[in-house]
Amino acid sequence: MERTGGAVARRSAVDLSDAGPAVEVAALTKRYGDLAAVDGIDFTVGQGEVFAFLGPNGAGKSTTIKMLCTLARPTSGRATVAGFDVATQAKSVRRHIGLVFQEQTLDDQLTAEENLRFHAVLYGVPHAEVESRIARVLDLVALADRRKDLVSTYSGGMARRLEIARGMLHTPKILFLDEPTVGLDPQTRALIWDDIQRLRKEEGVTIFLTTHYMDEAEYAERIAIIDHGAIIALDTPDVLKASVGSDTVAIETADDAAALDALRAAGYRVERGEQGLTAFVADEEAAVGPIVAAAGVPVRTVRAHRPTLDDVFLHFTGREIREQHGEAVPMMARARGARRN
Amino acid sequence: MTTLSTTGSTGPAAAVPAGVPAGTSETVVSDEIRVVGMVWEREIIRYVRTRTRIISGLVQPVLFLFVLGYGMSGLVGTTGGFNFRQFVYPGVVAMSVVMTAMFSALSIVWDREFGFLREMLVAPISRVSLVLGKTAGGASVAAVQGTIMLVLAPLVGIHLTPVLVVQMILLELLMAVAMTTFGVFVASRIQKMESFQVVMQMLLMPMLFLSGALFPLNGLPGWLTVITRLNPLTYAVAPFRQVVFAAQDMSPAARARFPTNVTLFGYTLSMGMELAIVVVFAVVFFVLAFRGLSKTE
Numbered sequence: 001m002e003r004t005g006g007a008v009a010r011r012s013a014v015d016l017s018d019a020g021p022a023v024e025v026a027a028l029t030k031r032y033g034d035l036a037a038v039d040g041i042d043f044t045v046g047q048g049e050v051f052a053f054l055g056p057n058g059a060g061k062s063t064t065i066k067m068l069c070t071l072a073r074p075t076s077g078r079a080t081v082a083g084f085d086v087a088t089q090a091k092s093v094r095r096h097i098g099l100v101f102q103e104q105t106l107d108d109q110l111t112a113e114e115n116l117r118f119h120a121v122l123y124g125v126p127h128a129e130v131e132s133r134i135a136r137v138l139d140l141v142a143l144a145d146r147r148k149d150l151v152s153t154y155s156g157g158m159a160r161r162l163e164i165a166r167g168m169l170h171t172p173k174i175l176f177l178d179e180p181t182v183g184l185d186p187q188t189r190a191l192i193w194d195d196i197q198r199l200r201k202e203e204g205v206t207i208f209l210t211t212h213y214m215d216e217a218e219y220a221e222r223i224a225i226i227d228h229g230a231i232i233a234l235d236t237p238d239v240l241k242a243s244v245g246s247d248t249v250a251i252e253t254a255d256d257a258a259a260l261d262a263l264r265a266a267g268y269r270v271e272r273g274e275q276g277l278t279a280f281v282a283d284e285e286a287a288v289g290p291i292v293a294a295a296g297v298p299v300r301t302v303r304a305h306r307p308t309l310d311d312v313f314l315h316f317t318g319r320e321i322r323e324q325h326g327e328a329v330p331m332m333a334r335a336r337g338a339r340r341n
Numbered sequence: 342m343t344t345l346s347t348t349g350s351t352g353p354a355a356a357v358p359a360g361v362p363a364g365t366s367e368t369v370v371s372d373e374i375r376v377v378g379m380v381w382e383r384e385i386i387r388y389v390r391t392r393t394r395i396i397s398g399l400v401q402p403v404l405f406l407f408v409l410g411y412g413m414s415g416l417v418g419t420t421g422g423f424n425f426r427q428f429v430y431p432g433v434v435a436m437s438v439v440m441t442a443m444f445s446a447l448s449i450v451w452d453r454e455f456g457f458l459r460e461m462l463v464a465p466i467s468r469v470s471l472v473l474g475k476t477a478g479g480a481s482v483a484a485v486q487g488t489i490m491l492v493l494a495p496l497v498g499i500h501l502t503p504v505l506v507v508q509m510i511l512l513e514l515l516m517a518v519a520m521t522t523f524g525v526f527v528a529s530r531i532q533k534m535e536s537f538q539v540v541m542q543m544l545l546m547p548m549l550f551l552s553g554a555l556f557p558l559n560g561l562p563g564w565l566t567v568i569t570r571l572n573p574l575t576y577a578v579a580p581f582r583q584v585v586f587a588a589q590d591m592s593p594a595a596r597a598r599f600p601t602n603v604t605l606f607g608y609t610l611s612m613g614m615e616l617a618i619v620v621v622f623a624v625v626f627f628v629l630a631f632r633g634l635s636k637t638e
């Protein structure tokens with residue numbers, strides 16, 4: 001996908017350029033008593049990147065984001081955000097980041113505009129620029145026509161989009177989004193993702209988000225999978241998916257033995273299972289037609305599969321993320337049984 | 342409002358220095374003053390927008406003034422043409438100021454519940470500015486509420502002079518500042534909404550009853566006297582009654598019947614000393630409020 005290609009290119013560009021990374025984390029640890037909520041993690045986020053932290057609740061996502069936003073002090077390790085140390089330069093960090101929390105933090109007895117003006121003053125936006133910035137961010141999230149309305153009249157999705165607009169008001173270098181779409185319907189989630197992509201493109205802001213929605217993580221250019229306070233995988237969505245295996249096309253035919261020979265002769269890597277044949281291919285979508293044609297016998301069923309982030313999470317943790325509650329449930333049996341049959 | 346930055350700004354290039362900003366915690370005073378103004382403005386907007394709050398803030402004092410006022414008048418009687426309603430009036434004005442100030446300050450509990458407190462606490466600003474803005478806002482609305490109460494004066498036979506009105510407004514402001522800082526301190530310790538009612542019932546009501554707002558503090562049993570003297574409100578309520586009574590045409594018998602002074606260890610405090618005590622309480626509560634809010638998040 002274009003998205004991912006861009007990410008790789010951008011990353012190497014960042015590595016070569018003088019501009020420092022947006023976020024740099026080394027051996028970052030947070031302990032609560034005996035429990036290590038975050039256990040010595042390392043990663044770097046390039047400028048302009050969309051970076052996702054994926055993991056079940058309690059994995060350490062929120063603790064990490066809190067440390068990066070200077071809301072929690074690291075027990076040990078080091079983190080810089082926008083070039084500032086989170087432990088010693090908290091105020092400068094906060095000035096250069098935008099924050100959208102999981103829970104709503106608007107005053108619903110004020111209008112959208114009043115909420116934004118309040119924020120502009122809190123973050124020291126120069127007086128002469130306040131009006132133009134408010135108009136700009138409201139345009140970015142398509143709420144300009146609701147500017148004078150009380151926030152109490154907003155839907156949940158609108159309120160969340162207003163918060164994203166507010167997070168962008170003081171032109172932060174990095175926008176942190178903690179579970180930005182949790183509790184919203186799919187249509188609203190899609191709208192919010194449109195907003196986020198627009199911010200990235202038009203304002204060039206780096207985006208750091210946490211999520212336990214697999215499909216959402218796919219919007220990111222790179223994903224860090226975190227579990228029990230440790231990063232267990234970090235790469236682009238496509239690379240992560242490739243690491244759990246290639247695309248497959250499974251077919252059932254009138255004569256599996258004949259089809260197996262025909263497909264192998266045509267150069268496909270094919271294996272025979274209990275329920276027909278499985279071909280391992282680079283791109284399942286493109287391969288379906290040629291495989292059916294090359295089988296040479298009538299094909300009864302076709303199932304094409306590309307590994308998803310669900311597979312990735314399962315592969316690395318042996319557990320599945322459950323969408324609604326974000327709890328990881330033990331899925332060891334399924335992990336062993338279903339993989340690479 | 343709070344137009345502090347110059348409009349002839351040289352543009353964004355001047356606002357953000359080129360290269361990496363070296364200063365880490367540079368606190369710009371004009372920025373902090375803007376914050377104080379903004380927090381204050383929010384309190385005013387919210388006060389004006391919730392008319393029910395203005396009305397309900399008037400109901401209770403009016404109840405005390407007229408219902409309790411008439412009810413007690415029969416018992417207390419009239420001395421030299423002066424009755425219980427006239428006695429209780431300054432206390433009731435003080436009460437409306439106290440309740441409005443406390444309510445305004447305790448809205449921090451709401452802000453915590455609905456998340457807005459977080460928006461304020463994570464901002465790169467000083468907590469002092471937050472407490473100052475909140476205090477200024479609470480004091481403003483409380484003084485407005487107290488001033489509305491002044492229109493009731495003629496109805497209970499209290500004679501208002503221009504000087505008295507000015508004195509009352511100044512006393513209202515001082516009392517409101519002290520009570521708002523106290524309220525912010527209390528609110529910083531309240532984590533849950535449910536605790537709010539408890540605080541109002543268990544803290545505010547006893548403080549009001551034991552402040553001399555509704556009855557004279559002289560001649561009480563020893564233990565009650567001690568409690569009233571520990572109550573900061575006592576020293577804020579007394580000056581109200583002193584300035585109001587000073588402006589009334591009262592017979593010596595009435596003045597003896599309805600005393601206004603507070604005694605401490607046998608000394609009769611002057612109004613200056615009472616006000617000084619209120620100022621000390623205000624400063625102490627301000628520091629406690631600041632520390633309370635600093636511990637959060």
